[in-house]
Amino acid sequence: MxxxxxxxxxxxxxxxxxxxxxxxxxxxxxxxxxxxxxxxxxxxxxxxxxxxxxxxxxxxxxxxxxxxxxxxxxxxxxxxxxxxxxxxxxxxxxxxxxDMVGHGECSTSVVLPKDGPPRTVQTWDWHDHLRDAPVLWEYEQASGRVVRTFTEAGTLAKIGVTSAGLGVHFNILRHDSDSADLGVPVHLIARRILDEASTVEEATEIARSARVSASTVITVVTESQAASIEISPAGVAAIPPGPDGVLLHCNHFLDPDLAAGERHATERPGTYRRMRHLEEHVEGLSVADVNGRALAMLSHEPDGAPVCAHPDLSQPINQRWETVATIGLDLPAGRLRVHQGGPCQVTEATWQTC
Incomplete structure (x- = not known):
């Protein structure tokens, strides 16, 4: 599929x-x-x-x-x-x-090896009744930059990569400062980063320029740089990789100041278990093969961290979550590698290249 x-x-x-x-x-x-x-x-x-x-x-x-x-x-x-x-x-x-908070959501891993291109993978969890929402969209700007994005039909961008050698992953966050006073949609911030940025610093400045009403984290990756740009109405913070070149993010703030207003994890602490799973599987998340990286993400609830989610059909639609896609960035090629479904369904033959 x-x-x-x-x-x-x-x-x-x-x-x-x-x-x-x-x-x-x-x-x-x-x-x-x-x-x-x-x-x-x-x-x-x-x-x-x-x-x-x-x-x-x-x-x-x-x-x-x-x-x-x-x-x-x-x-x-x-x-x-x-x-x-x-x-x-x-x-x-x-x-x-x-003010809706749910169990599910995404897990992202970026590894910058000492030699070779970045190695990335993320799960994209969403409500199962919207599993047919995604589309892989390629467009070219007047400047000649080509952008390829995994997004939802009608949404201007989400996870993506460009011919300029920059890619983004995308996870939702929640903060006490989130409000109903609608600001710039965070998906449009991802779109402008894909369209305009060539560096982590440029991406961060784009994020800082928007007045937002909701929180998210956009993890930006180039050949030699990466940062998880945490965005909320209370401010913007860029989280760099550790000394080992590893950058992991789930659905809670890592910046100490922004973490003081954490909302998602206080109500749905599974994000911490997912982060521990990623931390414990860095070796697998560091391999060159995207299939191997996806399999390193594999973990179900209740056996461990719910990185690979499956919906509980007894729940209402706003509390049903499914890992709709597993996605890696191929920065040298400017391409996305996309698997429809969670890590438990991954094989070498199930990857779609955009």
Missing amino acids: TFPTFTSSQTDPRARGKELGTHLREQVTANLTGYTDLFTVAGATAGQVRAWGERALEASAAWAPPLAEEIAGIAAGAGLDPWQVAVVNARTEILAGI
Whole structure:
């Protein structure tokens, strides 16, 4: 099984968005429906969701006008209003506004070896009713930079890699300062980093320039650098690798100042168990083969850390979690290696290259 792919032929933001929205109309609409259902179960009203989408669109237009144009283009192609596509891009912010916290979420490993390219892998956990949300999207900018991203149809970026030799991983965080005063969607921060940054320092400056209302961590990797950029309304911190070149992140803040406002781990401490699992399997996470790195992530609940998640179908949709994808970055090639599903389903033949 593989995720759908799309390659844009347009470089103008609105035209590129319209082309994608037209081609992926059903998937974008299905994602909007899936998120609307999730927000409803979590307690949001239709009026709240629309207002949040409109605020997110305003914040996006003020911070990155071309990205707001691209959202408008996707909406035109998919037969939706721009605020509806903004809702899909701002789902992290809306979930923070609803104050929803869940068991699942992602685990990321980056190893910078003394020789050879970075070795990365992450699991991407999400609600099982949205397992068909992802798409692998390739687009080229007017500058000639090519970006390839694992994202959700209609969302401008998530995990990705560029022909400029920079890649990003993506994990959600929660902080006491998160609020319903919608700011710039964190997925748009990832998009601007992929579009514009060539170094960890440039990526960090992009993150610092956005007023956000929700928290996340974007782990940025280049040939010789890496940092987990923790983002929250309370501030931004860049966490470097250790002296051994290892950088691990789950769903709790590592920066001491930001950790004082930790929300996710105080309610869902499984993130600490997942981090311990990664720490105990650094040797496997350091191998050159992405399949081997994925297998080093393998751990189920209740046997150990829930790095590889499977949904409990007795729970409501806002409390059901599944490892939808396992992803590694191939920086020298500017490519993503993607497996549909969790580490327990990985084989040499299940990897999709984008």
